[in-house]
Amino acid sequence: NAGVTQTPKFRVLKTGQSMTLLCAQDMNHEYMYWYRQDPGMGLRLIHYSVGEGTTAKGEVPDGYNVSRLKKQNFLLGLESAAPSQTSVYFCASSYPAYGGNEKLFFGSGTQLSVL
């Protein structure tokens, strides 16, 4: 059971370039999330999805787009990368829980550097 898989693990971009991060989960989870983690700021939610074909904005959505065409995949796109988007990105998934008692399963993270 692979759990949550993120690709790539590392990426270096030049300012203005675009890229897509792929997250895949094999646990049949309904909910999927993209977080970024910066020193001293903890995990901040970028976008999330509560089911196939649906997406919603999180705390820091500007400069990012997402798609959830298949239940098992959640893609994060950067259309025009900026140095402020240098960060570690984590994908996560969970079962739906009306009451919030389902834990998150995280991918291994992607270190992105924008020069």
Added chain:
Amino acid sequence: GQNIDQPTEMTATEGAIVQINCTYQTSGFNGLFWYQQHAGEAPTFLSYNVLDGLEEKGRFSSFLSRSKGYSYLLLKELQMKDSASYLCAAPDNYGQNFVFGPGTRLSVLP
């Protein structure tokens, strides 16, 4: 909105006990989570509290007081491998969106 606060760094000695505090302000309450994150790795689930009181899991325990908006993670018999960041998190009213605290980086010294 939701706001979660915890100390940034703590240091403790191998074999000792350490308590990591978390205070939260949430518009609704659907429980409180603790995650462990080793450097360069993904967070992993440690504990979940939704009722007041202490939940014990081996060397780790987590406490919740809903009236005070307060939780703590208690680590006993500290080991070097417990050196990690500990993240406090709370879901929103619908359980769809988790808000995380800044994390507490714990260093266990020999």
